[in-house]
Amino acid sequence: MRIIFFSHPEFLKSTSMPRFAAMIAKGMEERGHEVKLLTVESFFFRNSAPQEIKKWLGYLDQYLVFPITFQKLKRKYPQDTLFVFADQALGPWVPLVRKHPHVVHCHDFIAQKSALGEISWNKTSFSGKFYQAFIRKGYRKASNFISISEKTRSDLHRFLKEKIGISEVVYNGLNQKFSPDDSGKALRFVEAKTGLTLPGGYVLHVGGNQFYKNRSGVLKIFNHYKELNDSPVKLLMVGAAPTEKLQKIKANSVFSKDIHFIIKPSDEFIRKVYQAASVLLYPSLYEGFGWPIAEAMASGCPVITTREAPMNEVGGNAAFYISSPPEDIVENNIWLQESANILSTVIQLSNEERKEVVEAGIANAARFDTKEALDQIEVIYKKILKTYGNESS
Template sequence: MININIRSIYGRELTGVQRYATELIARFPSFNAVGSPPGFENGVKGHLWDQAVLPLQLDGLLWSPANLGPVLYRPQVITVHDISPIDHPGWFDPKYVAMTRLLLPPLLKNVQHILTVSEFSRRRLIETFHLPVSKVTALPLAADGKFSPLTLEQQQQHRVLYGWPTRFVLSVGSLEPRKNLKSLFAAWNSWENRPRDLKLLVAGGQGKVFSSIGFDAVPEGVVLLGRVPDEHLPALYACAEAFVYPSLYEGFGLPPLEAMSCGTPVITSNVASLPEVVGDAALTVLPQDTAALREALRQVVGDAELATELRQRGLARAQGFSWETTAELTWQILTQEADRF
């Protein structure tokens, strides 16, 4: 029997971690879903339920797909998407950092196998926690099939329907320090002779916006969309002239892959896992180099030939990622580990 810990998957906003778990679960042949009762989905209560109650409900292998699981339950495979709370604790709530530092080291030592989503995260896990190389496997994420190009007529229809500007550059991600909006806004502000009708749309939960990223007000030409419904995202990507994602740290970085799947030219960072995702199909820059970021924006928006080349490369690159393949390989590991138990 393969059990799946779904405590932190459902009943909350869809993030990369939740998308990963739901996409794979939808493709698994059979499993036993184990979830917490109402009121114990998140926070300290959720972690206490994981540690004290969940193990008592199990018979067989457990897969915990959302970074943490019961420390003392050995027949377990865990997916750790990244170790950003360890690498950059200042970006997170101190309580969450303390919980991660307390639970993650003994958990990784005790479980049978560890999954992660990029070679970057795999290396960080092995180096930081001195894990055997054979204990950690990297399997990438993918873009859903709904992320695909639109015709010019379809793009115009969506712009009118949702009130989007005729010309815009897009950035997608929660408004938090690691998404590096400070550098993006600085690059945008310093772009002299920027086309007057070009806007920068930022889609993502607003959180502690400007106090955390160093801006007191929304820069001229920038539009904060807030959280965009998941069903609107494919069209938003496809209508953009360029997608820019100057993140400082990602375990995988799904938005650039989604943008490439929509045929949108991508500009992203040359750090962490992002070069693995985009390969040679995007312009990559040092994320805090605002001059390089500004120049990349200028090139993609102003050079139609370059934009076309990036679209073609991006579409080809995105086809190399598949939820079906990742689900199949994940299921193979789970069944292998279940047989060992």
């Protein structure tokens, strides 16, 4: 196959989507296909300007300059070229290749749903609503889609108006090697890197500050757990630097000395911090997939997450589930009590019980294999080419 991948421009400083595009492109290249990765070059954006203005200059690069330059490039590509969009947010470019073999990878529709007022937690500005409508108008022109979960595919179909050609689900493959290891050895590594002493173990959360990650919920559940239990367990919040809101919650907690933010960790640290954790606490409100759930399980770490899709889709029968709180009861002690009780249950598992939970998690995480995911994607790509009358090899 000859495959052209579209990815987000580097100047947006996004990491997950370009990494995803590079992973698939590399996988297809390793399978013997001719691959090219296309993205937007900085033209207007590289000019010195205030950040707010640079955002709009970036839009000019993406939606004015790039379409013009791509039209010239497109003439060089044979009819049997497959055009692949690494993210549905690249929807505005779909009309450029609508009549050619193409497919859109779909991750999550949180921004789309927020813009339509479907998520009260996250208000969207007028310009944000316009931008999401622009994206939606674009990906609706596509015929073929690959979603990362059944939940994402369900959301996609709800937003589409025109007839769908091919719409498949391929679960994400883990993008690095996660596996269990000696927890004592991993704990010593974590202590050495952080300067902390963690004899009682720790509750782990991995994630950014997006509203749907519910990091404030993590802090509140932990505080409630500590109030109910005389426990030396600490909380490690690994990922982005805490927001002002999170810092305030910590400062107001009587257990603030047990709460620690680990910022911008290395991949090695992420692997070790999963291996040594007592439990991953991941009360996310919305996701497209939920990487940390699978990563933790593959590392031998029990997982507590919300019982909403796709978290329960990823966690399967191997996770412990809590309710996902609606906005008006986040402070409600009933939800906190339920969540803290489950956290207590997991932390107090006997060695035998924990062993069973860990084994179930490892078996469940085996579903998310990168090679298998790439194999499935390759089959779908060939299937799409065939529908356009192009056989592939």
